[in-house]
Amino acid sequence: MVDLKKIQEARCRIQSVIESNPLSFAPKLSQEVGAQIYLKKENLQRTGAFKIRGAFNKIANMNEEERKNGVIASSAGNHAQGVAYAASYFNIPSIIIMPEATPLLKVIATKKLGAEVILAGDNYDEAYAHALKLAQEQKLHFIHPFADDEVMAGQGSIALEMIEEEPQINLVLVPIGGGGLIGGIASAYRALKPDVRVIGVTAKGAPAMRESFKARSIQKVDSVRTIADGIAVRDVNEKNYRYICEGVSDIVAVDDEEIASGILYLLENQKLVVEGAGASVVAALLHKKIDLKLTDKVGIVLSGGNIDVTMLNLIIEKGLIKSDRKMKFKVILIDKPGSLQKLTDTLTQVGANIVQIDYDRVSTSLDYGDASVTLALETKGKDHKEEIRFKLLERGYKFNEVI
Structure with a gap:
């Protein structure tokens, strides 16, 4: 493991450039998962990550x-x-x-x-x-991003802060890509708080480190694919693998849908923009990947916030549809005056607010005299969406929902 003295020296060395972001209790998330959850907001560092x-x-x-x-x-x-x-x-x-x-x-x-x-x-x-x-x-x-003791010592300074800020934490969740972050954090906890469980979270689309940990031998994969680009590492570094085997209690995996739900949850409930890698630990909690007790005090490391805005927009759109707060559908109308108004009047009757509309009358796939209309609606939940579907069918509209 990384020597504790190296981690302590690193903390002093980097003090002038590190933003002080003490652990903060997350009451909504704590209630959601049934444990006491504390957030280490490394997404708020000056470069947006740990x-x-x-x-x-x-x-x-x-x-x-x-x-x-x-x-x-x-x-x-x-x-x-x-x-x-x-x-x-x-x-x-x-x-x-x-x-x-x-x-x-x-x-x-x-x-x-x-x-x-x-x-x-x-x-x-x-x-x-x-x-x-x-x-x-x-x-x-x-400068290696993770397989370097001086680099890991710097990352391990997070653990020193967490131990000082909330010494009663008994479980720490850390995202794993190459393993430098969890290697440094696990080293500090093993030296100072050896009873604390340190659990890593990987993306299912980047499985090599988790598979290696479970098999207790380095496993290779041919490719990686995940929205969490910060932990999209294909190969397992031998040094980091050894550190993880020595200092980490378990590794769990989350898929991209679960990671996306973690990003959206943090945005809506904690008002934090967190990239896929950082949100993976929240995803692991929300999707019950870890057994928790009400008395558990859990520190989670939100490793970074540098998410591409296009990806964030896609996650928000898909999340709204999945949670029944948005509905998109395509319907074919006769292209004549009043057809569109009848459709919008129908939607008005069920209280659906149109947020986007696309009217296409020139596509070569359409029959002569038809128009294709795609609408996006704000909805008030599952029951409201069912009401909209029923009313459209009642009025004779044939439609396909767009996901």
């Missing part, structure tokens, strides 16, 4: 010889911003290799922090291989 801790600690601990040519890193986004910020702080150049599918928000944010960004590879592991190649060619110091 990664600034490890990156800054690593670069701050480098000597002048190691810094002179600059640094390079591979990242899906949050480590990128941490490295870029720390490099600019110490006035050294930085190059960040990011997967080609990295959300534009993270690319722009990294460039604004002074880094040169190169997009390469379909996933983190391919970007990582490209970064190692460039590091060797240009004699740059590579």
